[in-house]
Amino acid sequence: MSKPPIRVAVTGAAGQIGYALLFRIASGQMFGPDQPVALNLIEIEPGLKPLQGVVMELDDCAFPLLTEVVQTSDLAEGFKGVNWALLVGSVPRKAGMERADLLGINGKIFVGQGKAINDNAAKDVRILVVGNPCNTNCLIAKEHAPDIPADRWFAMTRLDENRAKTQLAQKAGVPVSEVTNLCVWGNHSPSMYPDFYTAKIGGKSAAEVIGDEAWLKETFLPKVGKRGAEIIGARGASSAASAANAVVDTVVALTTPTAPGSFTSVCVLSNGEYGVPEGIITSLPIRTDGNKWEVVKGIQLNEFSKEKIAASNAELTEEKKVAFEALQG
Numbered sequence: 001m002s003k004p005p006i007r008v009a010v011t012g013a014a015g016q017i018g019y020a021l022l023f024r025i026a027s028g029q030m031f032g033p034d035q036p037v038a039l040n041l042i043e044i045e046p047g048l049k050p051l052q053g054v055v056m057e058l059d060d061c062a063f064p065l066l067t068e069v070v071q072t073s074d075l076a077e078g079f080k081g082v083n084w085a086l087l088v089g090s091v092p093r094k095a096g097m098e099r100a101d102l103l104g105i106n107g108k109i110f111v112g113q114g115k116a117i118n119d120n121a122a123k124d125v126r127i128l129v130v131g132n133p134c135n136t137n138c139l140i141a142k143e144h145a146p147d148i149p150a151d152r153w154f155a156m157t158r159l160d161e162n163r164a165k166t167q168l169a170q171k172a173g174v175p176v177s178e179v180t181n182l183c184v185w186g187n188h189s190p191s192m193y194p195d196f197y198t199a200k201i202g203g204k205s206a207a208e209v210i211g212d213e214a215w216l217k218e219t220f221l222p223k224v225g226k227r228g229a230e231i232i233g234a235r236g237a238s239s240a241a242s243a244a245n246a247v248v249d250t251v252v253a254l255t256t257p258t259a260p261g262s263f264t265s266v267c268v269l270s271n272g273e274y275g276v277p278e279g280i281i282t283s284l285p286i287r288t289d290g291n292k293w294e295v296v297k298g299i300q301l302n303e304f305s306k307e308k309i310a311a312s313n314a315e316l317t318e319e320k321k322v323a324f325e326a327l328q329g
């Protein structure tokens with residue numbers, strides 16, 4: 001007998017990331033080759049017509065695992081009974097903007113979505129926020145969903161982790177699979193800290209294998225931190241396929257047991273781990289049994305790492321203040 005479907009809401013389903021993401025969910029790449037899925041696709045009114053076209057294409061793929069597709073601009077209908085809510089829909093930045101500049105535009109979207117998830121989603125719902133600035137948007141949605149436990153809320157830094165791994169692999173001249181234990185700490189913004197001191201290449205310290213701290217500090221860090229802007233500059237639009245890929249990677253990482261000694265980067269609500277201020281959604285090293293997750297303990301951070309992490313988290317504390325003042329005003 002086949003399993004009951006996992007119901008997945010995707011907001012902004014007719015957008016760039018949506019177009020790269022839906023087919024991967026429906027084909028089984030997110031939840032596995034024997035797990036049926038139902039898609040609840042949420043768009044604003046002007047997005048509903050293009051969404052029809054995307055749904056025609058989903059139909060035309062004849063995915064055996066796809067049991068149902070709901071198309072709606074009604075949040076209650078869209079989040080009804082969902083086990084996962086992937087909050088992508090929002091405005092992307094343009095060249096010359098920082099992601100935080102989107103707070104005033106996108107922040108309020110997450111108030112209504114938080115409430116609708118609270119009132120309509122399945123009891124086991126987990127939420128991944130992608131729309132920028134994703135950390136603070138996630139906090140806004142969480143604050144408006146009082147019935148949903150805090151450990152169900154995630155924002156995405158897996159794209160930054162993947163970017164950082166590739167940069168290190170290319171510098172070291174090794175396959176990217178050799179790079180492990182790469183934690184991105186802090187905000188999904190240029191202040192993020194991809195921790196090259198903790199990372200490993202072929203099981204050895206990445207910093208020692210690279211052997212060039214000046215390159216790591218002065219080239220690698222800004223390269224990863226500003227990669228999103230670099231892509232906007234080249235493509236004229238923000239990253240989409242790689243972002244969708246990171247959404248798949250994040251959900252897979254949170255729903256399958258983490259390999260021993262390893263971890264993944266996800267933004268979660270801080271409880272003060274590693275001296276991070278409590279009450280912000282910040283990127284931390286996470287491991288899981290596929291259901292319950294925990295922040296990995298015992299990572300030794302040197303002064304340089306501590307300063308970088310503190311600076312990124314100070315930025316998040318300020319973003320939180322600005323966002324919540326704006327929502328009240």
Ligand code: NAD
Binds near residue numbers: 018156159
């Ligand atoms: P896009 O403009 O191509 O698509 C966004 C879609 O969202 C549009 O179809 C739009 O109609 C829809 N939308 C807007 N407001 C909505 C709402 N209130 N409810 C439902 N749908 C709504 O943008 P995109 O390239 O798909 O990017 C989406 C977001 O993801 C942006 O905020 C972007 O900055 C962010 N992003 C985050 C990461 C990350 O790593 N966290 C990576 C890439 C992009």
Ligand code: LMR
Binds near residue numbers: 159
């Ligand atoms: C990215 O990192 O590519 C996204 O957050 C989009 C952006 O604005 O940089």
